[in-house]
Amino acid sequence: MSLRMTEDMSAFFARIDQSTIKGVSFLEIDKYYACLMIGLRAAQIAPDPKYRASFLAAGAKFPDAYSDHDTYLLGLLVEAEIRRRQLDPDNRDLIEAETVRLLDPQSPLGLSDQGVDLMNKYAAKGFELLREKMGPPRAIETFLVTYAEIFWRPAGLGSSQPA
Amino acid sequence: MKIRISDWRYENLRIGAGTEEVTLGTPPKRWSLIQMPNGTGKTTTMALIRAVLGEEALNASQVRAFRANDEVTEGKFELGLLVEMALGEPAVEHRLTADFDFANGSCTYSTLRPAMRSGGREPGRVLPDELQHLLKPDFIKLFVFDGELARDIRQTNKRAADQAIRTLYQLDEISNLRQRVSEFVKTKQDQTRNTTGRTQKGVTQARRALEAAEEMLKRLETQLQSKSANKDTLDSEHSKIRKEIDEHVAQNKDLEEQRVVLDAQADGLKTDIQASAREALLAFRNPATLSSSVRANLTRLGKVLTDARLPKSPASEFFAEIAKGGECICGRTIGEAERLALEKNRDRYLAHDQINAIATMKTRLNRSGDAETDYVTASLTLQEKLEDQNINQKKRARLELEAEERGDKDLADLRRRAGVLEERIASLSQEIEKLSVSDAAKQAALRCDDTNNVPLARSKRDACEITLREVSDSFKLSQQRDMLLSQLQRIEQQSLETLRELIRIETNKRLEKLVRMEELRVARIDGALELTSDKVERRDNVSEGQSLSVAYAFLTSLLSKAPFDLPFVVDSPAVSLDLDVRREVSRIIPNLFNQMVLFVISSERAAFAETFYQRPDTQFVTLEKRPDGGVGCLYGLDAFKEQTSSGDAI
Amino acid sequence: MTHEAVEAAVRDICREDRMPSDYEARLGALIANAMRNNLDKSDIEDVLRLIPTDEAGHED
Known part of the structure; x- marks a missing residue:
């Protein structure tokens, strides 16, 4: 079980320029992450997405570009689940059980199977929300600008308020 | 390979309660005459010998039919065989055993090879590989001779003569091979993805699909180039x-x-x-x-x-x-x-x-x-x-x-x-x-398919190519199968015809010696033996004795062609023959086989068994019922001569 | 053991069908092995592959 994009997500980003900017290129994980962040912020998941094959090799860790931030990604998943499931943040047993459910320090991504599944569903939902706000990007530069605008204007993205 | 029967043992079987052993001599004599009164177990003994040789699966009622009486719960039959693998090699003893459980109605076969020192019984029938393969019930009937068979060989609707030839020369294996070829091809074709096109039509369709895909690819490549x-x-x-x-x-x-x-x-x-x-x-x-x-x-x-x-x-x-x-x-x-x-x-x-x-x-x-x-x-x-x-x-x-x-x-x-x-x-x-x-x-984003995108058209072309190859391979395989099946069938038929003729000539040579009084010959073998004589074109009404003579002539011709030197076991061979015919038969038959085990009744002594009295290499065994229900076994000519038709020795 | 009658039949049928020269021996071995209970599936395949066919697909 690994990270997977939906068919639509992959097609949406398909026309983006593959060229590198000063040695940094726009990766498959970047596309996934862009969607994931929107889904996590909204604390919404797509119930039954149609996935493509994973863009990571079986048993792979987060790619190098994200290896410094992987803890954040796990944390954001836990945080989003707490909001989505409306768990009482003061109930330490509940919060602890939630982390146990989602995280698995032994696995390559640090996520349990259920955690990976949910992360994919957040990304899938995030894509749907993203698509409402922009057309298929053609260049990284313009994508980065447009994507930032979406985050300045949180309204309309279904961001639920902290519990 | 030479196979001899050395002895057999009964234990609580229909022949009588208790244990009894019949020995044919050490080494076994060429001729053994086992005299048993009617109803004392000749047929049973023949059936038991066939069962252990053929490792026959017996049902409960068949098993219980062997039971000595209601008191015994278990029984056993053991047949001693001496097998000489090659000329001059020492004979190896094989004891084929059937253990009967009368309560369950079950039967278990095992083999003991005392010389093997392997320690005890081996399950099932263990014989040299070549023999093991050949010893099937139909084949066993040819030398542990079934009286029925003698009649069937002459009955046109029974095809017993053909079957005997087919069995001995293993022509049935060619039929089995045809079956296996069909199965093999079916399995092979089922493995390929495309199951629709193993016909000529399917091949044509696949070829057209490939041509269309190639044309499309070429067109798109030209477009791209221009x-x-x-x-x-x-x-x-x-x-x-x-x-x-x-x-x-x-x-x-x-x-x-x-x-x-x-x-x-x-x-x-x-x-x-x-x-x-x-x-x-x-x-x-x-x-x-x-x-x-x-x-x-x-x-x-x-x-x-x-x-x-x-x-x-x-x-x-x-x-x-x-x-x-x-x-x-x-x-x-x-x-x-x-x-x-x-x-x-x-x-x-x-x-x-x-x-x-x-x-x-x-x-x-x-x-x-x-x-x-x-x-x-x-x-x-x-x-x-x-x-x-x-x-x-x-x-x-x-x-x-x-x-x-x-x-x-x-x-x-x-x-x-x-x-x-x-x-x-x-x-x-x-x-x-x-x-x-x-x-x-x-x-996907550009809605490409194999009609507007070169790489997709190329994949389509490749897929069509694979399909065509599979379909035409499959079709080719069907053609090859049909050819092989036809060849095997013709080989089987031609072999059978050749062998029939071979056996017919051989049989007639023997008949010439056996039935001198009239020109009785086999005209042709077609399922059964068809006879002819100098008097009528087709002889359908021959006497029982003549019929038996023909059957013997046929069988000995057949067995003389067998790859093994086998014993010949027969039940009451002379009982239906006229005295004249008996004399003829007893002059000829003993020389046809290297070991003969003949079950006889006292009435067969005249003009038949008595002709063996002078033959030195003969074992005379007389079995008789004892008053206690058991059975007694007497050896030698004296006891043999004295048994009456009721089974009393004296 | 294969009787010479069977061997002769193999020879005749192969000639009649104008089979390739090595085919006769292979078919003979196939039958002999079938009679000796010494047959593998791949033996059948080998013999089948030796049978020439019309180039498939040139009908109509």
Whole structure:
């Protein structure tokens, strides 16, 4: 079980320029992450997405570009689940059980199977929300600008308020 | 290979309660005459010999039919065989045994080879491989001779003669082979994906599909080639015009100066845009710098974990230890109920490594606030630069317009032509991309399929090629199968005909000696033996004795061709023969086989058994019922001569 | 053991069908092995592969 994009997500980003900017290129994980962040912020998941094959090799860790931030990604998943499931943040047993459910320090991504599944569903939902706000990007530069605008204007993205 | 019967033993079988052994001599005599009164178990003994030789599966009622009486629960039959693998080699004893369980109605076969020192009985029938394979019930009937068979050989509807030939020469194996060939081809064809086209029609269809796919691919490749060439031409035309435009603009000194400044600025902007795009991308990748709302979520989780004093210090391992230890840290004893509760609930607690992971996460989350350049700032810079670039490009275009306004008439035309070219180039680029893109996601985004995209058309062509190969292989295999099946059938038929003729001639040679009184011969073998004589064309009404003579002649001809030197066991061979015929038969028959075991009744002594009295290599055995229900076995000529038809020896 | 009558039949049928020269021996071995209970599936495949066929698909 690994990270997977939906068919639509992959097609949406398909026309983006593959060229590198000063040695940094726009990766498959970047596309996934862009969607994931929107889904996590909204604390919404797509119930039954149609996935493509994973863009990571079986048993792979987060790619190098994200290896410094992987803890954040796990944390954001836990945080989003707490909001989505409306768990009482003061109930330490509940919060602890939630982390146990989602995280698995032994696995390559640090996520349990259920955690990976949910992360994919957040990304899938995030894509749907993203698509409402922009057309298929053609260049990284313009994508980065447009994507930032979406985050300045949180309204309309279904961001639920902290519990 | 030479096979001899040395002896057999009965235990609680129909022949009589208790144990009795019949020995045919050491080494076994060439002729053994076993005299038993009617109804004392000749048929049973024949059946038992056939059963152990053929490892026959017997049903419960067949098993119970062998039972001596109601008191016995178990019985046994053991046949001693001496097998000489090659001439001059010592004979190896094989004891084939059937153990009967009369209560269950079951029978178990085993083999004992005393010389093998393998220690005891081996399950099943163990004989040399060649023999093992050949000893099937039909074959056994040929030498543990079934009286029925003698009649069947003459009955046209029974095909017993053919079957005997087929059995001995293993022609049935050719039939079995045909079956296996059919099965093999079926399995093979079932494995291929395409099951529709193993006909000529299917092959034609697959070939047409491939031709269509090849044509489509060729067409698309031609299109791509011509579009690419077209674009190259347009590109070079476009850059030529651009150069001319620049030259026209350069004719105005002030404009030329502005152009140089703008181009230099454009180069600088390009670099700036790349730098800020890089910075923005790096900031984008870090959730802590992506947006303030994400950072807020991270800090909130850090606070939740801190407030909840998570991770808790006790790890699930801690509870596991208590459960195992049998005593809590407070000194209380952990009983079964407590142990189960601890085991069940410890899953709710984190393991050590999870505690560490969460502790790390908490530390990092609580520090996520003090982040570097954030994404919003970087993206604003990027946006600014992109806008500058836009302005720069507009100014650049403006210069050309300016030059045009100053009265350069050619420039207007050049700019119009450049604009037209740019549009055509852009649309051509899109068409070329759609035709040539090989990335699956891009193909999906551009709605590519095998009728408008070269890589997809190529895959389709390859798939069609594989299908055609599979279908035609499958079709080819069907043709090959049909050919092989036909050949095997013809080989089987031709072999049978040759062998029939061979056996017919051989049989007639023997008949010539056996039935001298009239010209009785086999005219042809077609399922059964058809006879002819000098008197009538087809002899369908021959006497029982003549019929038996014919059967013997046929069988001995057949067995003389067998790869093994087998014993011949026969039940009451002379009982239905006239005295004249008996004399003839007893003169001829004994010389046909190297070991004969003949079961006789007292009435067969006249003109038949008595002809053996002078033969030195003969074992005379007389079996008789004892008053206690058991059976007695007497050896020698004296006892043999004295048995009456009722079975009393004296 | 294969009787010479069977061997002769193999020879005749192969000639009649104008089979390739190595085919006769292989078919003979196939039958002999079938009679000796010494047959593998791949033996059948080997013999089948030796049978020439019309080039498939040139009907109509």
